[in-house]
Amino acid sequence: MQEHSPSIYQKLAETDFHQKLHDVNPETDSMIIGDVGVDMLNHAANIDWQRGQVTLAHEHEPTVSHEGEPWQMDIMATSPDAATLAEYKETAKELLGDDVSVAVVGLHRYAQTWHDLLGLTGGYYQDGKGGVQYRTGMIKTPMPEESLRSWQVQDSRGAILGKVLNLPSQLSLLQHRFVSGVRSRDAVQYAQLHSLLKNEEQKGAVPDSYQAVVESFAEHQSKLDRARKRLGMVAIKSALLGVFEHHESIGLFVQGDWKRAISAMRQYRHQLHEKYTDNKDDHEEK
Structure with missing residues (x-):
């Protein structure tokens, strides 16, 4: 896989990406997810769970492969407001330039919609009571507060690159973003993140608050597994998405990435x- 320069990490540092996104709405958190966020976590030299800080390995070249296509910068904000999400996207596009494709997702407002019944993707929802739940189609599970906690990322020289969604939740997004489970294109990244989390657990580094996130997503996975075994909408959608996965353009349409x-x-x-x-x-x- 060919890597390209200039580095997207270099752009994050040079444009003060972290601070500029914070300035969009200081009361709302925003964090990097997707390929770039996963890459950051998979190349961490150290994770400080208590401080919420990730330091990248010195030997890691700060580049992300994009195979001739624009880099994809996925951002998640803890807001359901469309205007705020649009401002995040516009700010990120101005900072990163035309050679980076920017997508921003936020919290969904609490409602039972046709997307829950027919949609193939999952996401975070406000539960209408001040809490947050994760939904994949009609399957929903309450999430602890730490589920949406962001971590600050710095390179080996101390330059701040931005904030990423924490490790347990980032891993779970790969697993539960689609009703069919982990996509084949994400399998390697998922395995690496899963191994990283297991290593952190074996070291006793994972605080109880984040272990609760792991357990909540495990509960969500159990619900999905049971639903896939029944002849219902989840099983049907899983089968359909399994077919779509082999056709990239259809899969992207499903995600709304026109x-x-x-x-x-x-x-x-x-x-x-x-x-x-x-x-x-x-x-x-x-």
Whole structure:
């Protein structure tokens, strides 16, 4: 996998990304999730659970592969307000430039919607009582406060890169973001994060408050496992998403990522055209 420069981590430090996002709304937290957030955690030299601080390994090159496509910066904010989320996205785009694709998600307002019944993805919801729950379709589980706790990330020189969603929750997003479970494209990242969490648990580093997050998501997983075994909407959607997963453009549409979906379709069309041209040339040579 080819890595590209300039580094997205370098951009985060040079643009004061952490502070600029904080200034959007000091009363709302925002944190990096997805590929960049997972990469940061997987290359941590040290995790201070009490202070909520991650220090990257010195030998880790601060780059994230994007295989010729724009880097994808996924941000989660602890707000359901559409205007606030839009401001986060606009600020991030201005700071990172056109070669970074920015997506922002927030808390969903408490409501039973058609998305819960028909949707294929999960997310955090306000529970209407001041708490938070995680829902995947119709399956919902209350989450402890630490579930949405962010951690500050710095490189080996001490430069602040931003904030990421904490390790147990970041791991669980990979596992529960889709009703079908961990996607094949996320399998390696998931295995690395899972191994990291187990190592931290074996060292006795995980505080009880974060262990409660692990247990809550384990409960959520049990509910999903039982639902998948029954002939119902969860089982049907899991099967459908398993098919969609092999077609990147459809999977991106499912996530609501229209721009990347269109880009994937164009790339697929280009590949088909090249394959057709090669076959035509081979036929003419014969």
